[in-house]
Amino acid sequence: MSGNLGAGSLVILPTYDERETLPATIAGVREHLPGADILVIDDASPDGTGVLADAIAAESTGVAVQHRGGKLGLGTAYLQGFRHAIDHGYRFAIEMDSDGSHRPRDLPALLVAAEDGAGLAIGARWVPGGEIVGWPRYRRCISRTGTGVARVALRSQLHDLTSGFRVIDTAWLARLDLESIDSQGYGFQVETAWRLETMGCPIAEVPIVFVERAGGRSKMSSAIVLEALYGVLRWGWRLRFPRREPA
Template identity: 45%
Template sequence: MAKPSDKTLVIIPTYNELENLPLITSRVRVAAPEVEILIVDDNSPDGTGQAADKLAAEDANLHVLHREGKGGLCGAYVAGFRWGLERGYTVLCEMDADGSHAPEQLHLLLEQVDAGADLVIGSRYVPGGEVVNWPKNRWILSKGGNLYISMALGAGLSDMTAGYRAFRREVLEAVDLDQLSNAGYIFQVDMAWRVVQAGFDVREVPITFTEREIGESKLDGSFVKDSLLEVTKWGVAHRSQQARALFDETVRLGRRSVENFRKKHLI
């Protein structure tokens, strides 16, 4: 019997990942030889795009999408999603190029999709998840930020900033990709939040996140302020909507009670 994961595309955005690219693609090939890979390169000045083309020439299941400039991670994933949806993939995955997302754990995400999940997040902060080679202050910042996001939105997820994900195509077709926020890395939270609000089955599986060994992180400190400010706005709006819905329902029930009373007593 066919499974959703039988036609899986792993999307790997790149910008100056010349050394990491052959390492991550070879690991995916060994760990999950049945999946296809899409490299989305943002015109890397170090030649990553050209290296990706060479890999694609040797591997029919490895594809390359070149973008004109450094358009950011959100834009790269959206471009990759659209590329994959147009070509009929049933599961589309996000994976970092730097090795922080272990291809050897991809099966954990795909198994949950095949078991009925619509979105599976590889989580650092559920039991069994861990982070390797992070300084303590960065772990506290990430863990604390995710706790705040969880409380602000009430989504019931432990790691909404995580970038190791597997989506059923139906989820990506239902979300307006043009409306995703690209403030810092907040689009990961935005996407997960939209999926939860739409009523899809969202699950987390524990993964080991390992800090990159080669190259420099694309993350800077501004993402924390930008992201948490954005989340605060969403949380306030969500609570306001909940309060309004509760008020409207109370009014509706009150009117019904009055009408029933009048009918009963022929007022």
């Protein structure tokens, strides 16, 4: 594998209590995208994830850590990472979980799709070749239902709007109004993918194997699911009944 694979890319790893899984995630990224840089954004993890990230960064080139004062949410962490990628001239910003559910071995395929012209390459579970390992039936049902509702409400052609494993061309990120995005969790992923789709961004859905987290506890909650549902219904309403500007 070329040691330059991933050059010009920034892998953004938001963390909150991911001490058990972060080292393996970083090691996996370095193995499969050795040319990429890594930015860990830690929300003052009580388990010491931020301290561990600092220790890894001190011994590794291309790894940086940004610390935030509290648990500010996944969406704001990615927005911070997007701005960093744009400001520092990276060609691609990569979203990836730190808990082991996104396999680093799938990164090259996503990056190839982006290099071939996809402004957004989504690691998709609900396409031929995609797979989920270790999820109970109810979680599969929530994810499939959420994606189905979003596709209908937003008139989207995408099959996995909620996937958080993505490569995004920063030229397209720069065209988004990042300041107006305030969703978190599933809602953030749906909103950003849908906005890019409506802008005409070329999108590729690349099949991946999604694995239940390797350690720690899931951050998923009913509040996050309800926020995403509310956002999807609100955006769908505006899509069908746009506000008319006064003459």
